[in-house]
Amino acid sequence: MKRFVAMYLLVAACGGDPDPIAPDGPAPVQPGGPVTIAITVAGQPRANVEVMFQNADSVVVAQTVTDAEGSASGNVEAGGYVTVIEPRPQAGSRDRLSTFAGVQPGDALRLELDPPAPVVQPETFLLKINLDPDGAGHIVETSCGRADSPGVVDPEEVTLFGCQGTADILVVSVDDTGEIFHSHFHRAQDLDPNTPVDLSSGVYAAFEPSTVTFDALPADTSFVGVYRAIKTTRGVVFDVSGGATASSRTATINLPTEFDQRDVLLTSSTPFPPPGAFGQHTLIEWDPIVSTDYTLRVADNQVLPFTSQPTYDPASRTASWTEGALGQAPNYVQVSLNIFRDDIPEGRGWDWRMVAPRDGTSYVFPTLPPDASDFELNVIDGDVSTVTGLTTAKLPAGYDDKVVRERAFGDVKAQIEGESGQLVIQTLADLEPTEPGL
Structure with missing residues (x-):
């Protein structure tokens, strides 16, 4: 780091205040640019996690800890490193370091430790399907999971997760060995809890190899x-x-x-x-x-x-x-x-x-x-x-x-x-x- 020493001329006779001599040229410009990292544990910001910001030659430009928002930053040249000393998940467990290489000024890095399971809302509705006369059983696959126990005489209540009100539904029949056999498909079905989804008019078609x-x-x-x-x-x-x-x-x-x-x-x-x-x-x-x-x-x-x-x-x-x-x-x-x-x-x-x-x-x-x-x-x-x-x-x-x-x-x-x-x-x-x- 350059140090600028202020030099003063002592004015002898008058006893006036000394005038500073400005250093030559403008202040040096720091190379690189800001790089930030956000660290979460189970989806929540994690404070006090140690982070090291380094240039490509391993020169340390910042060694700090994340703030209350789980964030830390440093001024890094292109191609540098950001290393996180991850918090131990439990006492006695091993330490782990995670290093991002090849970072670029302006990067907003993210490190998710123990990512949380997606939060999905249950959606319950009534569903009715028809029997395949040649099948031995039935499976209902949807764009948001499998629907268990649909009705085949009257609509029965089923629950799916994360459908956001609409699902694509494939009704599948299986043979007596459990192998997939026939199916019929229904696109963009509204999952209204007050209106049954009736797929009983679907026409079964054979699977093709x-x-x-x-x-x-x-x-x-x-x-x-x-x-x-x-x-x-x-x-x-x-x-x-x-x-x-x-x-x-x-x-x-x-x-x-x-x-x-x-x-x-x-x-x-x-x-x-x-x-x-x-x-x-x-x-x-x-x-x-x-x-x-x-x-x-x-x-x-x-x-x-x-x-x-x-x-x-x-x-x-x-x-x-x-x-x-x-x-x-x-x-x-x-x-x-x-x-x-x-x-x-x-x-x-x-x-x-x-x-x-x-x-x-x-x-x-x-x-x-x-x-x-x-x-x-x-x-x-x-x-x-x-x-x-x-x-x-x-x-x-x-x-x-x-x-x-x-x-x-x-x-x-x-x-x-x-x-x-x-x-x-x-x-x-x-x-x-x-x-x-x-």
Whole structure:
């Protein structure tokens, strides 16, 4: 920091007040710009959470705590870091650090700890359906959940959640083995508690098979899990799972036929790798319904596959791994460390995760200052550090999208929106694969 020393000329004879000499030039302009972060726990602002704001060279520009509104801010240059020391959820639990990398001046970051369940209002109404003479049972799926025990002679009371007064309803019959059989669909039904919803005039139509075909499967793939969902403007009305063996490369999925281009068909594919593989992919695509058949060239649409386990070098503070050459370049990466320090009277462990725009296969963690208790958070000699998580993804909007960057620790499945798109996620193969959702 520059220090300006005021120099004064002493006026001898007159004894007058000294005149200050102004420093040359204007005051220096601080580089970068303001970055804020809002932290919530179970949906409520969390005060007194320690936050560190750093430039890309790890120079600390602010080390502070969140205010009563759960907010903190610092003046950060482009490409800097913001690290949060998360509050322990309970006594004796491990510490966790969360670092946003690649932040930009003007970012308004958000970190939701223990996100609350959505608050949805129950909606109770009367519902009547008709029996399928060829069916053995019935299921009622809606754009806001399954309706249990509808009436088949007289309307019966059912309760759904979060419909906001209107629902798309699919009545499904099943055969004596429980397999889906026939259906009829009703769009935009008003859920008036005083007026029964009568669907008893619906005409049952048979489900039709759709074919899901996989080309260019990675070597030694044993099985491909398939999930398909039909989504109207109000939500998912129908979903089903299946799979394809590597030898057939084809899955047959039965779907209802009453939907059209107003609706979206999502297909999520998870090729299961052989033992010893390093990465596992989930490839999700969604488009307006024109045809229910679907073909995916996996090798072309996967992100660049992991070809080694990730490692962490404490000396350079760098997590790194290797990737193959076939596939799309991802635009998002999240890497997690597990750190343990043996100490007296007892050891201490903590987790450190970082999100960043993907621009290679090695990522430098910032050098952190000691925390408020003067604990050294960086990995030092004698510590045991392990990479416990690695995710790369091709996000539809990309990491440079302001909303994506500001919510980079949020659920990447929130990117499944709009009429069409593709989301590809790769995790370490020994971790649970990411499941799709809408």
